[in-house]
Amino acid sequence: MARKVFILGLDSMPPKVLYEGMDGGGFQYLRRIVEESSRYILETCHPPITVPAWMVMFTGKTPGELGIYGFRHRKPGEFGYYIVNSSYIKYPTIWDEAGRRGLRVGVYGVPPTYPPRPVHGFLVTDFTTPGPEKPYTFPPWLRRELEHVAGPTVFDIVYRSHDKQRVARDLFHMLENHQRQVEYLATRKQWDLFIYVEIAVDRAHHAFWKYFDKSHPRYTEHPEYSRVIPELYRRIDEWFEKLHKNLPRDTVIVIASDHGIKPMKGAFTINQWLMEQGYLKLKVDPGKLKPGTDLEEDMIDWEHTIAWAWGGYYSRVFINLKGREKRGTVEPKYYEETVKQLKRDIEKITGPNGEQWRNMAHQPEELYPIVRGDAPDLMVYLDNLDWRPAGTLGWQTMYLPENDRGPDDAVHDWHGVLAIYDPEGTIDRGDKGVIGIEKVYNLLRETLISKD
Structure with a gap:
């Protein structure tokens, strides 16, 4: 029987937070996992942005091969633009490969997976989804289950806003919405490979980084806003600890980001x-x-x-x-x-x-x-x-x-994180240096999917 693999994607998580402890005390459980993991500094792609970075990771193809250079594209000869969606992904993903091997997969929030495409398991689309009124799950009837568990799915928030209290409120609501749905899927459904990308991390970084990172040229200590990012980390940490204890003990855990983050000058x-x-x-x-x-x-x-x-x-x-x-x-x-x-x-x-x-x-x-x-x-x-x-x-x-x-307090950085925790010790622990994001696909395929 295949061992389960759970991939926790923390969009825009930089090494200095997860590896070096600049987390405001938010990560306790995840830090312990990382210390026992095979750790890489992830070198992201050109361009270092969410779309296409996650798909580069999960297909092993460069943005040039994918033909995706951002969330929007200009059609030559025209001044306007079009939005990239899942139909533009012409290469098989890691979950496609797993499905072909007979493994059941769960995919949640990986950009861009809207509109949903069939998988050998279940899929919930990402922040590019126009709204919960659109079809966003495979199979289609999964949508009713998720909305019963957590209400309408929250795909994204308005994070470039001067109303920081509302941003924080919406941010935590979105995170809770995602976590309740993922917990339901991870504990009630059958899967061998589960991939969950949380966009709330990226939104918190962009909205509150100058209140968190003391190296920011406009760093501002604030009694409420300076606690938003550490609180988000804490909620992810405690939720994942609870979830992890409900997974089989031999489950392989992968923690990854698509790029890093740093102050916008x-x-x-x-x-x-x-x-x-x-x-x-x-x-x-x-x-x-x-x-x-x-x-x-x-x-x-x-x-x-x-x-x-x-x-x-x-x-x-x-x-x-x-x-x-x-x-x-x-x-x-x-x-x-x-x-x-x-x-x-x-x-x-x-x-x-x-x-x-x-x-x-x-x-x-x-x-x-x-x-x-x-x-x-x-x-x-x-x-x-x-x-x-x-x-x-x-x-x-x-x-x-x-x-x-x-x-917007932050810009993207070249380096993210990749940590692989194998409780059975078949993967060497410790620092492994730098890995290009397009090479992660083969690493996952060879060392994880092959465990079937």
């Missing part, structure tokens, strides 16, 4: 910089725009525009290429030359006081052996992710103290 207005450098030109007077104005298609003077960009945790830059874009101006023969010049200019961007930044501007072909889907022309990281690219316009400066999309 500020935001840099990438489109305003492109205008200053002569790459982007508007039909309207930029000086008359209100701060936070979105770049719209009809605002752009396309005949005199070379490139424009999206903001986010990284910036996607698009070349106005003739023959691909509706009003393209850059001749194909000058494409490579244009991209290389833009890369050099981006690498020269400095901080607000002229300090040297560690900027990276990559063509997708430089990062991936295969590039599928609708990739941007350049993928840009500012000061090694410390600064968030802001795509909006109308600001008096290119250096904003905070995110232009609402309160």
Whole structure:
């Protein structure tokens, strides 16, 4: 009979919290498990964001192979975007592999699994789900059971908000909703492999990191907000201790994150910089725009525009290429030359006081052996992710103290966690160094799924 494997995914959990004790006392039980585990520093993918990182982990394929470079994508030739969903995942996942071996699987909250697809077991979709009124389980009737146990499933919350009390309240409600459902599934259903990803960790980090991390440039001690992250950790810890004691004693436990987290130093207005450098030109007077104005298609003077960009945790830059874009101006023969010049200019961007930044501007072909889907022309990281690219316009400066999309205290980091606890001792314990996120698939497949 196969030994059970339970994967606890803590979205955006960094090593300094889980491994080094920067948890505010929240993790007690999980820390003991980690100390007895085979521990890796997980090196995340390009780009270091939730979509596509979890699918890179669970398929073993790079974002280029998956053709997924973020939650949203721009279709070449159009200014608008589309949202990635489970139908874009063309490779088998670790739970598909397990199912083919006859193992029963449980999948909860792995992005992007909406809309739900058939599995050999059961599946509940993730934060990309539009709402509980949509089909979000496989089998379909599982939805009624979950709502009976915990009420309507909460997929996500509004976390970029100045109403921090409401964010905290919604955060804990979502966590409890997920935990009640997962406990029900894990203790009442048959499974050999269970994967549970908790997005509440990521939302707490983004909403409350400056109240928690004393290294944050805007660190603020607060009697309520400084306790939100440690309290979230504590609730996860105590819930998991209770759940673990109800699982078979030989269950293998995996604790993983998709990327890390660190303080956001500020935001840099990438489109305003492109205008200053002569790459982007508007039909309207930029000086008359209100701060936070979105770049719209009809605002752009396309005949005199070379490139424009999206903001986010990284910036996607698009070349106005003739023959691909509706009003393209850059001749194909000058494409490579244009991209290389833009890369050099981006690498020269400095901080607000002229300090040297560690900027990276990559063509997708430089990062991936295969590039599928609708990739941007350049993928840009500012000061090694410390600064968030802001795509909006109308600001008096290119250096904003905070995110232009609402309160957000943190940016993603390259390193996450991977700890494998085997109570029977067949997996060596201790520190194992760095592992690339795409290699986790084979590690799970070879050392865990093979236990059947």
